[in-house]
Amino acid sequence: MSRTVYVNGEFLPEENAKISVFDRGFLFADAAYEVFPVLGGGIADADAHLARLARSLDELNFPTFYTPDEYLPLLKTLVRNNKLEEGLVYIQVSRGIQDRDFNFPKNTDPSVVMFTQQKSVAENPVAKTGISVITVPDIRWQRCDIKTVGLLPACLAKAEAARQGADDAWMHDEDNNITEGSSNNAHIITQDGKLVTRQLSNAILHGITRVSVLKLLEQTNLILEERPFSIAEAEAAKEAFCSSASAFVMPVVKINGVEIADGKPGPHAVKLRELCIGAAIESAAKAQATRPKRSVKVKSA
Amino acid sequence: MSRTVYVNGEFLPEENAKISVFDRGFLFADAAYEVFPVLGGGIADADAHLARLARSLDELNFPTFYTPDEYLPLLKTLVRNNKLEEGLVYIQVSRGIQDRDFNFPKNTDPSVVMFTQQKSVAENPVAKTGISVITVPDIRWQRCDIKTVGLLPACLAKAEAARQGADDAWMHDEDNNITEGSSNNAHIITQDGKLVTRQLSNAILHGITRVSVLKLLEQTNLILEERPFSIAEAEAAKEAFCSSASAFVMPVVKINGVEIADGKPGPHAVKLRELCIGAAIESAAKAQATRPKRSVKVKSA
Numbered sequence: 001m002s003r004t005v006y007v008n009g010e011f012l013p014e015e016n017a018k019i020s021v022f023d024r025g026f027l028f029a030d031a032a033y034e035v036f037p038v039l040g041g042g043i044a045d046a047d048a049h050l051a052r053l054a055r056s057l058d059e060l061n062f063p064t065f066y067t068p069d070e071y072l073p074l075l076k077t078l079v080r081n082n083k084l085e086e087g088l089v090y091i092q093v094s095r096g097i098q099d100r101d102f103n104f105p106k107n108t109d110p111s112v113v114m115f116t117q118q119k120s121v122a123e124n125p126v127a128k129t130g131i132s133v134i135t136v137p138d139i140r141w142q143r144c145d146i147k148t149v150g151l152l153p154a155c156l157a158k159a160e161a162a163r164q165g166a167d168d169a170w171m172h173d174e175d176n177n178i179t180e181g182s183s184n185n186a187h188i189i190t191q192d193g194k195l196v197t198r199q200l201s202n203a204i205l206h207g208i209t210r211v212s213v214l215k216l217l218e219q220t221n222l223i224l225e226e227r228p229f230s231i232a233e234a235e236a237a238k239e240a241f242c243s244s245a246s247a248f249v250m251p252v253v254k255i256n257g258v259e260i261a262d263g264k265p266g267p268h269a270v271k272l273r274e275l276c277i278g279a280a281i282e283s284a285a286k287a288q289a290t291r292p293k294r295s296v297k298v299k300s301a
Numbered sequence: 302m303s304r305t306v307y308v309n310g311e312f313l314p315e316e317n318a319k320i321s322v323f324d325r326g327f328l329f330a331d332a333a334y335e336v337f338p339v340l341g342g343g344i345a346d347a348d349a350h351l352a353r354l355a356r357s358l359d360e361l362n363f364p365t366f367y368t369p370d371e372y373l374p375l376l377k378t379l380v381r382n383n384k385l386e387e388g389l390v391y392i393q394v395s396r397g398i399q400d401r402d403f404n405f406p407k408n409t410d411p412s413v414v415m416f417t418q419q420k421s422v423a424e425n426p427v428a429k430t431g432i433s434v435i436t437v438p439d440i441r442w443q444r445c446d447i448k449t450v451g452l453l454p455a456c457l458a459k460a461e462a463a464r465q466g467a468d469d470a471w472m473h474d475e476d477n478n479i480t481e482g483s484s485n486n487a488h489i490i491t492q493d494g495k496l497v498t499r500q501l502s503n504a505i506l507h508g509i510t511r512v513s514v515l516k517l518l519e520q521t522n523l524i525l526e527e528r529p530f531s532i533a534e535a536e537a538a539k540e541a542f543c544s545s546a547s548a549f550v551m552p553v554v555k556i557n558g559v560e561i562a563d564g565k566p567g568p569h570a571v572k573l574r575e576l577c578i579g580a581a582i583e584s585a586a587k588a589q590a591t592r593p594k595r596s597v598k599v600k601s602a
Contacts, residue, residue, distance in 0.1 A: 018319035029330035142440035
């Protein structure tokens with residue numbers, strides 16, 4: 001069965017979900033995006049993702065009449081139309097359509113595309129065994145805090161992981177410190193019980209799930225250290241994991257071929273995953289209970 | 302009148318020139334491109350641009366069955382259909398359509414898009430007065446030698462130039478050395494008659510017009526030095542210019558508000574522009590004379 005896809009005001013069968021080749025998202029990667037987890041038919045952490053989308057657009061000097069707040073009812077409608085119970089809903093906002101020109105257009109309507117993906121996100125069997133990662137140089141641009149569709153370096157990192165028989169790649173800077181995963185934040189737990197994660201900067205995405213994880217540390221005996229950590233430190237860690245909206249907390253059991261502890265998901269990673277999914281289910285259920293407001297036209301007397 | 306645009310095997314009116322929202326060019330900037338100058342209805346430097354496109358695709362591990370050689374007849378047909386005498390023809394090749402996944406698809410057909418743009422390229426009045434540039438930090442990824450559509454940092458650099466009332470931006474590395482312009486290579490001529498241009502590396506695009514310029518130096522009394530040059534050295538230069546396929550040689554008369562020499566296009570830049578356009582006209586005329594080969598089916602006896 002064909003999905004319904006949202007394209008610039010229309011709900012279309014996916015075969016017909018097309019955009020102009022003159023869209024700046026296609027010609028210049030001049031677009032930002034978000035991926036929301038969907039659980040029990042509800043969208044989790046919607047406000048946080050929409051706030052980050054608004055920030056991305058703002059950092060890119062998108063016109064202020066682009067209003068991410070208005071996208072939530074559309075996202076909800078799309079999830080409902082596709083009868084999506086568990087998976088992801090994606091939104092991409094580009095600077096619109098214009099004959100090819102590096103210079104930004106003025107007063108051009110944004111292009112807005114949304115689609116769903118059915119996936120086991122909470123019940124992902126991969127989390128039971130954990131994943132292996134390799135490390136690759138981080139060759140991305142210097143504004144990785146902005147969530148743009150300029151994702152080719154991340155795709156190349158994943159391709160290199162696949163070539164080496166690993167599941168994913170963690171990227172490192174020139175000092176051999178990990179920045180983040182190809183599409184997730186990277187975390188380790190040291191032998192003396194500290195959760196170490198790189199501090200926020202332009203070098204990494206400000207993960208929504210990263211925020212959840214740090215908040216949930218209260219429910220563990222882990223001490224937080226936000227600082228860069230090296231490849232060697234990661235390989236010698238007691239536990240390691242990634243965080244992202246699509247995988248929540250995903251245990252890492254091998255880095256560059258080196259087994260982390262006994263090569264099985266660590267107890268803290270497993271617990272943080274449970275807590276994180278629990279929080280997401282709660283957030284999704286709350287969102288589910290709030291139906292999109294219908295616009296009510298008030299007749300004048 | 303609407304242009305004809307080529308999209309995946311079809312010649313379409315531009316209003317109908319659309320691609321799937323699941324195209325990897327749109328979702329991941331997983332696409333390479335080229336821009337060819339068109340003069341007198343002929344495509345200049347076609348072989349060099351197609352060779353660079355092939356290299357870009359190869360560096361990105363695009364499947365080998367993507368065959369840039371076969372694009373030339375289509376480009377020629379498009380130029381002819383649009384009755385384009387002077388301007389540009391653009392080609393973009395993306396890794397094709399797939400449900401969103403960072404991992405590269407296997408055996409997926411490429412998406413190929415081509416369109417023309419009518420422009421005064423040889424007779425560009427701006428070249429008479431030259432352009433002003435500002436300098437901005439180069440925040441791009443570390444493979445600027447690959448011509449991908451990940452052009453948002455370049456767009457942001459041009460936007461910053463516009464905000465400061467300049468025509469374009471030159472980008473500089475952490476050592477305050479110029480890498481290149483936002484969509485062109487950067488060159489200076491020193492007080493003692495040397496043409497200084499940054500050496501090829503992953504930090505800059507290997508410009509086709511840059512090659513032409515260096516070849517044409519034989520016809521001047523300039524000595525070539527391929528090395529990094531600083532912002533300060535550029536501001537103190539005798540002449541400065543950009544090179545690109547769409548602007549050939551474009552004199553730069555102001556850098557960060559500092560007039561270069563007397564603030565008028567320098568004699569060497571003017572001469573190199575003439576020579577460069579002359580070479581492009583010759584190349585375009587030669588291409589024009591060679592009509593696309595028709596495929597001939599030989600009947601078996």
